[in-house]
Amino acid sequence: MICNSYKSFFKILADDCKLNIINILSKGPSTVGELSQRLHYEQSRVSHALISLKEFGFVINKRNGKTQEYQLEPKIMIPLLRLIDEHVDKYHRSKCTCKGVRWREMK
């Protein structure tokens, strides 16, 4: 493996499952089970996604007894999401059919 950090950076985030997770975590910490329920995803699907997000430093976790609480790594995720929001607003507001809705869950 060489210096393909940029590719990994984007590839990891280019996924409905992980983005829906990030969207929920942007409102506060959550556990694997909670995410799995709210998104109607298999537990293992959420777990796989969280682990790859964690490996790249997008989320951090803390064990609480049996459960594992995940949250966004604020230093990267907050400015990143703001940057994307601004870009999306500017370039794609017109192309987006759902007015005022910044986010909609994706299968």
Next chain:
Amino acid sequence: MICNSYKSFFKILADDCKLNIINILSKGPSTVGELSQRLHYEQSRVSHALISLKEFGFVINKRNGKTQEYQLEPKIMIPLLRLIDEHVDKYHRSKCTCKGVRWREMK
């Protein structure tokens, strides 16, 4: 199509070809042919990549006679690349075997 702008944002960038193009364009504008030569990519490969970058507002273009000159859209790309550099530095310096090299072309 619904509001999947976030997914598109990352999906478009999660690609060696487009990232190598962005890397070159970060040093200045270039044409399809120049990029194709420098990267040893098929012309159509570069063209496809540039068009999808353009559709999402990552690059802008200007026709110059027969050639088409592409450049990065500075408002989004400059802060984005800086943000990623910082994150990659912080979280992955240790995992990267090639010291001091920020970028290496990828097949």
Next chain:
DNA sequence: GGTTCATATGATATGTAATTCATATAAAAG
């Protein structure tokens, strides 16, 4: 108008990462 150079478009095949399913670990509780 015909030819050449530069880029774009479209359809199919290919390659890679996510999903799924089965199972393993880990922690608490009885």
Next chain:
DNA sequence: CTTTTATATGAATTACATATCATATGAACC
């Protein structure tokens, strides 16, 4: 120490974006 709850791991299939190849458009020059 067995059971239950919560999460993680691994292997195989599936799904989807990219690469390729063939062709089309577009601009300049004769």
